[in-house]
Amino acid sequence: MKKWYQISTILLLLYVIVGGFLMPVPRLPIVNESIRNLYFHVPMWFGMTILLAISAYYSVQYLRKGTESLDDHAVESVNTAVLYGLLGLSTGAIWANYTWGAPWNGDPQQTMAAIGILIYVAYLVLRGAINDPLRRARVSAVYNLYAFAVFIPLIFVLPRYTDSLHPGKGGNPAFSQYDLDNTMRMVFYPAVIGWTMLAWWITKLAVRVRQLKRKQEEIQAHRQIQIEENT
Amino acid sequence: MSIRRVIALIRKDLLLEWRQRYALNGLLLYVSGATLIIYIGIEQSGSELLPALWNVLWWIVALFTATNAMAKSFMQEEEEQQLYYYTIATAHEILLAKVVYNTLLMLILGTVGFGLYYWFLPLPIPQASFLLCLLLGFVSFACSLTMIAAIASKAGNNSVLMAVLSFPVLIPQLLMLTRAASLSLMSAAWELIQKELIMLSLINIIVLGVAFVLFPLLWRS
Amino acid sequence: MKRLFYSLCLWLFAVLPSWAQGNEVEMADALRANGKIYVVVAVLATIFLGIVLYLVSIDRKVKKLMKD
Numbered sequence: 213m214k215k216w217y218q219i220s221t222i223l224l225l226l227y228v229i230v231g232g233f234l235m236p237v238p239r240l241p242i243v244n245e246s247i248r249n250l251y252f253h254v255p256m257w258f259g260m261t262i263l264l265a266i267s268a269y270y271s272v273q274y275l276r277k278g279t280e281s282l283d284d285h286a287v288e289s290v291n292t293a294v295l296y297g298l299l300g301l302s303t304g305a306i307w308a309n310y311t312w313g314a315p316w317n318g319d320p321q322q323t324m325a326a327i328g329i330l331i332y333v334a335y336l337v338l339r340g341a342i343n344d345p346l347r348r349a350r351v352s353a354v355y356n357l358y359a360f361a362v363f364i365p366l367i368f369v370l371p372r373y374t375d376s377l378h379p380g381k382g383g384n385p386a387f388s389q390y391d392l393d394n395t396m397r398m399v400f401y402p403a404v405i406g407w408t409m410l411a412w413w414i415t416k417l418a419v420r421v422r423q424l425k426r427k428q429e430e431i432q433a434h435r436q437i438q439i440e441e442n443t
Numbered sequence: 444m445s446i447r448r449v450i451a452l453i454r455k456d457l458l459l460e461w462r463q464r465y466a467l468n469g470l471l472l473y474v475s476g477a478t479l480i481i482y483i484g485i486e487q488s489g490s491e492l493l494p495a496l497w498n499v500l501w502w503i504v505a506l507f508t509a510t511n512a513m514a515k516s517f518m519q520e521e522e523e524q525q526l527y528y529y530t531i532a533t534a535h536e537i538l539l540a541k542v543v544y545n546t547l548l549m550l551i552l553g554t555v556g557f558g559l560y561y562w563f564l565p566l567p568i569p570q571a572s573f574l575l576c577l578l579l580g581f582v583s584f585a586c587s588l589t590m591i592a593a594i595a596s597k598a599g600n601n602s603v604l605m606a607v608l609s610f611p612v613l614i615p616q617l618l619m620l621t622r623a624a625s626l627s628l629m630s631a632a633w634e635l636i637q638k639e640l641i642m643l644s645l646i647n648i649i650v651l652g653v654a655f656v657l658f659p660l661l662w663r664s
Numbered sequence: 665m666k667r668l669f670y671s672l673c674l675w676l677f678a679v680l681p682s683w684a685q686g687n688e689v690e691m692a693d694a695l696r697a698n699g700k701i702y703v704v705v706a707v708l709a710t711i712f713l714g715i716v717l718y719l720v721s722i723d724r725k726v727k728k729l730m731k732d
């Protein structure tokens with residue numbers, strides 16, 4: 213990981229946390245100050261979706277080239293995406309409890325997000341079920357792409373045409389149309405970029421651990437063979 | 444892609460199914476068992492079955508039947524046989540044959556299953572659009588489960604895996620189906636039902652398209 | 665390790681809402697005070713905890729690697 217990447221991630225997130233708490237926000241009923249969650253809860257979903265897209269990209273590349281490292285990137289992206297998804301769900305539940313009255317409201321966006329996470333947990337289960345590494349990489353890459361094709365309509369299309377408690381729908385105050393134009397964008401866009409960059413950083417870290425582990429296993433297997441040859 | 448080979452593959456599957464009918468019979472038994480359990484449960488509780496609940500219960504029965512039926516669509520193919528197919532038919536032909544065969548199987552099973560369900564738990568169906576929902580539901584189960592069955596078969600034909608992989612992927616379709624079906628049970632306007640069904644068909648087309656792109660990659664491994 | 669992490673997340677996910685649910689009806693509780701700003705604090709703390717837990721799980725893996 214390049215140094216400029218790490219520094220800019222840290223600076224962006226620092227700006228997001230300080231600015232997110234201190235910059236002025238529109239005064240809206242029901243949400244009140246908790247509108248600031250836009251900088252923390254919403255980027256989790258953006259980060260998750262972007263990481264899943266990255267994972268799908270690596271799966272395509274794996275199916276084309278068949279390099280192990282591409283498969284590593286695909287899995288670890290999904291792992292971090294699931295982490296972000298779980299964080300998005302739990303922070304959403306906290307936020308919902310204080311604005312809509314209950315942690316779980318049967319809101320379509322919430323339900324769809326939970327299903328989306330379930331799809332990718334199934335991906336991880338599938339990987340656990342196959343022992344042969346080559347076959348595991350190939351089959352799970354195929355499932356990953358299939359899951360992504362289901363995930364996109366699930367998250368973007370289905371909730372859009374049903375009634376949701378989310379802002380701008382079903383009589384809730386919206387901050388998507390004109391309010392966001394002013395000051396909130398100055399923090400919201402850096403927030404999305406910053407949290408996503410952090411997710412990618414974590415992913416790369418996990419990928420390197422995975423690769424080290426494989427290298428070590430190879431060395432150990434090699435040593436075993438040498439010992440057997442000597443005796 | 445030759446249609447004749449596809450038809451030959453479908454006929455082979457149908458023949459195999461007909462010869463060892465125990466799979467078909469087992470599935471029918473499964474449907475009737477599930478229906479009977481619901482019937483007894485409702486009778487015992489002494490309460491009335493609401494149309495919304497009736498609808499959801501039926502789709503759950505249909506979902507489980509479909510997963511069980513489709514799970515074995517690639518199980519019959521043992522390794523050597525697969526190699527043989529590989530030489531005579533392309534991956535696309537095999538997938539197309541499987542999808543058509545699964546659709547046929549689903550239509551038969553679904554019709555019989557729904558007949559049983561309706562016989563045990565009768566409920567007035569106000570609109571013919573409910574039947575359209577049923578039809579589209581069976582087709583979409585067959586479309587998306589065929590690919591999942593192929594993936595599960597590559598992972599060692601684990602039937603638990605089939606359930607784990609298929610349920611989350613099927614939920615979007617199932618949600619739209621139950622909504623469309625309950626709308627038609629409430630005798631809602633046709634435009635509302637139509638909107639759901641068009642959306643469902645679009646998802647099916649996407650799923651099938653992706654399956655056609657991905658299946659050759661899976662089959663080769 | 666991963667399983668432990670997921671179960672922890674699930675636990676967090678299950679416990680946090682119920683812990684929050686205890687003070688539901690009244691408007692005068694702490695998290696609703698000052699224009700619900702503490703909701704934002706709770707959300708940020710959850711995110712931080714989740715990410716740190718994930719990093720700890722990676723750290724454990726590295727430790728195991730170093731031992732061999």
